Amino acid sequence: MRSPEQLDTIRRLNDAARSNPGTASIANVTLGFQSLPDADRFAALAAIVGFSRFDGDNDPYGEHDFGAVYRLATGGWTQERPKDEKTIAETVFWKVDYYDNTLTYGSEVPWDEHQTKRVLTIMLANEY
Secondary structure (H helix, E strand, O other), X not given: OOOHHHHHHHHHHHHHHHHXXXXXXXXXXXXXXXXXXXXXXXXXXXXXXXXXXXXXXXXXXXXXXXXXXXXXXXXXXEOOOXXXXXHXXXXXXXXXXXXOOOOOOEOOOOOOOOOOEEEEEEEEHHXX
């Protein structure tokens, strides 16, 4: 069980990893995400960087380590899941994983930024 202080630190580090991909984390995208048109990739990335809709469904442990953004049939992107599934044209997932400094094993101390590397992965939902 993590202490409240450890959880707060994990959440802060994950927020930084998501909002500063490639700087506060190692950023990976899948081939499916990379194959999206430029405008959709940039819009999805902007929605991910600004993501704030954490709730019990996508953040049950309070770590801010997973989320989804949606391209609507109208072309716009949103972080709020539409009630009508038919209005969703594409779903993009993002997740943050914690590794040791060699990127070989999972980190045993994800609250310690000196012993943990964060990897942000962005993918199409159908690639998960």
